[in-house]
Amino acid sequence: MNNNELLELGFDAAAPLQLNRRKFLQITGSGLVLLFTVGETTPLLAEPQGGNLPTDFNAFLKIGEDGRVACYTGKIEMGQGVNTSLGQMLAEELDISIDNVDMVMGNTDLCPWDRGTWGSQTTRQFGPALRQAGAEARMVLLEMAADRLNVPVNALAVKDGVVYVQSNKQNNVSYAELTKGKRIERRVTGTAKVKSPSEFNIIGKSFKRRDGMEKVTGKAQYTGDLHFPDMLYAAILRPPAHGAQLTSVDVTEARNVEGAEIVQDGDFIAVLHKYPDVAQSALSKIKATFGPSPYTTDDKTIFDHLLKSAGEPRVIASDGNLQAGEENSATVFEHTYFDGYKAHSPMEPHAAVVKIEGDKATVWASTQSPFGTKEQVARELGFPSENVTVIAPYLGGGFGGKGGNPQALEAVRLAKLTGKTVQVAWTRADEFFMDSFRPAAVVKIRSGLAKNGGMSFWDFNVYFAGTRGSEHFYTIPHHSIRFYSAPRGTNAHPFATGAWRAPANNTNTFARESQIDIMATRAGADAYEFRMRNLRDEKMKRVLKAAAEKFGWKPAKSPSGRGYGIACGEDAGTVVATMVEVAVDKASGEVKVKRVVCAQDMGLVINPEGATIQMEGCITMGLGYALREDIHFENGEIHDLNFDTYEIPRFSWLPEIETVILNNPNEAPQGGGEPAIVTMGGAIANAIYDAVGARIFQMPMIPERVKAAMPKG
Amino acid sequence: MTETLQFTLNDIDVRVTVDSDRMLLWVLRTDLGLTGTKYGCGEGYCGSCTVLVENQAVRSCQTPVKEIEGKNVVTIEGLLKDGKPHPVQKTFMEHDAFQCGYCTPGMIINACSLLHENPRPSKQQIVDGMENNLCRCGAHKRILEAVQSASKELVGGR
Numbered sequence: 001m002n003n004n005e006l007l008e009l010g011f012d013a014a015a016p017l018q019l020n021r022r023k024f025l026q027i028t029g030s031g032l033v034l035l036f037t038v039g040e041t042t043p044l045l046a047e048p049q050g051g052n053l054p055t056d057f058n059a060f061l062k063i064g065e066d067g068r069v070a071c072y073t074g075k076i077e078m079g080q081g082v083n084t085s086l087g088q089m090l091a092e093e094l095d096i097s098i099d100n101v102d103m104v105m106g107n108t109d110l111c112p113w114d115r116g117t118w119g120s121q122t123t124r125q126f127g128p129a130l131r132q133a134g135a136e137a138r139m140v141l142l143e144m145a146a147d148r149l150n151v152p153v154n155a156l157a158v159k160d161g162v163v164y165v166q167s168n169k170q171n172n173v174s175y176a177e178l179t180k181g182k183r184i185e186r187r188v189t190g191t192a193k194v195k196s197p198s199e200f201n202i203i204g205k206s207f208k209r210r211d212g213m214e215k216v217t218g219k220a221q222y223t224g225d226l227h228f229p230d231m232l233y234a235a236i237l238r239p240p241a242h243g244a245q246l247t248s249v250d251v252t253e254a255r256n257v258e259g260a261e262i263v264q265d266g267d268f269i270a271v272l273h274k275y276p277d278v279a280q281s282a283l284s285k286i287k288a289t290f291g292p293s294p295y296t297t298d299d300k301t302i303f304d305h306l307l308k309s310a311g312e313p314r315v316i317a318s319d320g321n322l323q324a325g326e327e328n329s330a331t332v333f334e335h336t337y338f339d340g341y342k343a344h345s346p347m348e349p350h351a352a353v354v355k356i357e358g359d360k361a362t363v364w365a366s367t368q369s370p371f372g373t374k375e376q377v378a379r380e381l382g383f384p385s386e387n388v389t390v391i392a393p394y395l396g397g398g399f400g401g402k403g404g405n406p407q408a409l410e411a412v413r414l415a416k417l418t419g420k421t422v423q424v425a426w427t428r429a430d431e432f433f434m435d436s437f438r439p440a441a442v443v444k445i446r447s448g449l450a451k452n453g454g455m456s457f458w459d460f461n462v463y464f465a466g467t468r469g470s471e472h473f474y475t476i477p478h479h480s481i482r483f484y485s486a487p488r489g490t491n492a493h494p495f496a497t498g499a500w501r502a503p504a505n506n507t508n509t510f511a512r513e514s515q516i517d518i519m520a521t522r523a524g525a526d527a528y529e530f531r532m533r534n535l536r537d538e539k540m541k542r543v544l545k546a547a548a549e550k551f552g553w554k555p556a557k558s559p560s561g562r563g564y565g566i567a568c569g570e571d572a573g574t575v576v577a578t579m580v581e582v583a584v585d586k587a588s589g590e591v592k593v594k595r596v597v598c599a600q601d602m603g604l605v606i607n608p609e610g611a612t613i614q615m616e617g618c619i620t621m622g623l624g625y626a627l628r629e630d631i632h633f634e635n636g637e638i639h640d641l642n643f644d645t646y647e648i649p650r651f652s653w654l655p656e657i658e659t660v661i662l663n664n665p666n667e668a669p670q671g672g673g674e675p676a677i678v679t680m681g682g683a684i685a686n687a688i689y690d691a692v693g694a695r696i697f698q699m700p701m702i703p704e705r706v707k708a709a710m711p712k713g
Numbered sequence: 714m715t716e717t718l719q720f721t722l723n724d725i726d727v728r729v730t731v732d733s734d735r736m737l738l739w740v741l742r743t744d745l746g747l748t749g750t751k752y753g754c755g756e757g758y759c760g761s762c763t764v765l766v767e768n769q770a771v772r773s774c775q776t777p778v779k780e781i782e783g784k785n786v787v788t789i790e791g792l793l794k795d796g797k798p799h800p801v802q803k804t805f806m807e808h809d810a811f812q813c814g815y816c817t818p819g820m821i822i823n824a825c826s827l828l829h830e831n832p833r834p835s836k837q838q839i840v841d842g843m844e845n846n847l848c849r850c851g852a853h854k855r856i857l858e859a860v861q862s863a864s865k866e867l868v869g870g871r
């Protein structure tokens with residue numbers, strides 16, 4: 001997520017840390033406390049905030065008198081399993097059992113400032129800093145133990161939180177004993193050495209999710225599960241279409257519902273009740289009329305509209321001379337690719353609970369950015385931000401859709417107006433209507449095959465998707481990559497758009513990998529061999545080869561009738577190659593993905609099982625955007641408001657899934673929650689072509705489109 | 714209409730005085746404080762709200778509470794017996810069959826009902842039986858495996 005996107009979401013990236021000294025001492029108590037900084041501090045954050053507030057760190061860990069290690073971070077757990085992988089890193093560096101690690105996450109009162117949880121940044125950015133802090137804590141503890149046991153540090157070793165003299169295991173002292181009754185505060189200096197991969201006992205081993213018991217027993221609490229005695233549930237009136245203005249409203253009948261409280265604040269109208277279902281049924285009794293929406297596009301005309309709305313392009317990359325490249329070409333290819341809007345539709349709709357007491361507010365919210373929410377809420381209430389506490393309980397999925405926090409602001413507004421604790425839990429229809437969709441997009445590519453069979457030029461123009469994944473990794477002497485969006489201050493979309501799992505990359509990879517396949521076919525080459533010949537990146541070649549071996553790829557000219565497809569991609573530092581096998585029903589155009597093999601190189605893998613689960617999740621979710629997911633709309637009205645028409649992947653869609661993670665422990669860990677989704681669209685498109693010779697230029701690849709693209713006769 | 718209804722909930726006899734047209738989902742979550750049963754769509758499409766009524770999976774968002782008068786209801790909270798997880802809960806943990814965990818209670822309850830009806834389902838029968846329970850995180854592969862393992866465990870296959 002880039003800064004522009006952050007601004008769009010209303011974040012104050014420079015929000016200061018509001019953990020005051022008193023609070024900090026209260027939380028940390030006695031024990032050994034290590035303060036550390038993760039790469040993403042802002043200059044403002046690093047400036048002392050006056051007084052003696054600790055402001056130049058944004059995470060800390062504590063080894064308590066009970067021997068337990070707690071790490072406090074503003075990151076959140078939304079299913080990606082970081083609770084487990086971060087715990088593993090800390091356990092590794094400190095030589096303790098993972099069971100003795102507590103991750104305290106997503107509470108703005110306990111945890112230092114954090115920008116938010118997205119972009120596969122947690123393991124990449126936070127991981128190394130956390131390991132460093134763990135290593136340094138271990139060093140301090142070893143020095144203390146050396147003192148206590150009267151031996152030099154190098155005579156000591158640690159197992160399960162007990163420091164012992166190597167020559168005499170009976171001569172030992174535990175971390176708990178060392179920290180008992182002391183208060184030691186250290187800043188991480190970067191001097192301790194983190195373990196090398198050959199020393200790992202915990203990193204690189206598979207661990208089960210630590211939140212398992214809570215989640216299978218229904219005890220895990222999500223925001224909507226919170227309840228307070230004076231709490232009211234809100235049901236909020238929505239217009240039928242985006243941009244439609246309220247023209248008249250009659251709330252009489254709703255007011256007659258026993259216990260219903262009506263809030264009317266300009267256009268913002270809500271019913272509150274101690275039961276959420278009663279609030280909803282009362283809401284349906286409100287008679288409201290709305291004017292027309294100012295938007296005139298629909299899901300068919302939107303692409304033309306976007307192309308017309310585009311401003312001047314931003315050059316993302318360019319090299320050589322396109323014209324020279326074109327002159328050198330034996331064949332020139334020119335194609336346009338389309339992708340419709342997609343909903344995030346996490347199973348848990350957005351929810352927030354707001355409690356205002358005097359000049360303090362506490363907010364529980366399903367948010368990927370507790371600290372962003374805190375600033376938004378403080379601004380809305382006109383409170384100093386230290387008076388606002390935001391807590392993110394478990395999130396029922398995020399996928400990029402829970403970065404802005406409109407539901408929290410709605411709850412704040414209602415809590416302020418009623419003086420009650422208020423829960424706003426969106427209905428599924430609210431969720432679809434209010435979602436910030438993955439943007440519809442167009443990609444125009446011109447490219448050429450050189451007379452010698454290589455690629456001569458590449459002119460890639462992406463409209464509105466975004467830039468992530470727009471670059472390529474092939475050997476092409478002349479290329480240009482440009483990104484077009486709406487001119488500053490204008491919005492071409494009829495509703496909010498935003499980051500959706502691996503933002504932009506799904507669209508860009510679909511277009512790029514389809515175009516590569518088209519060129520390979522024209523060159524008379526096998527899709528795998530063509531890529532291996534033209535890939536510039538050695539890592540990508542290794543990954544593609546690993547996928548081919550697992551898949552059992554046999555070279556053939558496409559369309560071979562077998563329904564095999566390939567796509568390569570790069571996301572969040574991770575390199576990925578996917579091969580799929582599909583079956584296409586020629587009569588209906590229906591596509592069934594039978595098998596998916598996905599290989600990826602993500603550097604050091606902390607929890608192989610956790611990483612595998614993320615890959616499987618990406619592959620399964622990727623079937624949705626590739627084959628079915630599409631928001632239908634007309635003049636600002638969203639036609640898909642539930643899962644009856646918005647089709648997400650189901651059990652019967654499930655292909656055989658095989659994953660390969662390349663062993664590369666000497667490189668820094670890279671993102672794992674998103675990469676494997678980016679290749680799904682491209683691989684399936686190429687497989688459909690291989691199956692029946694139908695080239696699909698638009699996602700989702702619904703039966704009608706496949707059928708229409710089928711070669712005639 | 715406000716009525717006093719009686720039913721068995723997780724082995725306990727309960728009596729609630731409610732508007733009996735309200736949906737069981739909300740009575741469970743708010744009146745009775747059992748929040749393990751989730752709202753996902755409110756219209757019967759997702760299965761997040763699945764509970765057992767007389768051992769059969771039922772979508773509580775579509776079940777007026779009056780329909781369960783005198784019946785035996787089990788929610789995700791009721792599967793834990795003496796602190797011990799039910800075999801389906803156990804195999805879900807063993808297979809890491811969830812990510813965010815929001816769909817999980819509904820998945821587990823639905824699987825219990827499926828296995829109650831057909832203790833030895835084929836893979837295809839599990840797919841068919843779970844088809845209308847949605848998971849956005851894409852945990853399907855592991856959920857299938859967990860249900861297969863649970864079936865083995867329940868019929869004493871290991």
Ligand code: FES
Pocket residue numbers: 751752753754755756757758759760761762763772773774775
């Ligand atoms: S909430 Fe009942 S089926 Fe979705």
Ligand code: FES
Pocket residue numbers: 079347396397810811812813814815816817847848849850851852
């Ligand atoms: S685990 Fe998140 S919806 Fe299924």
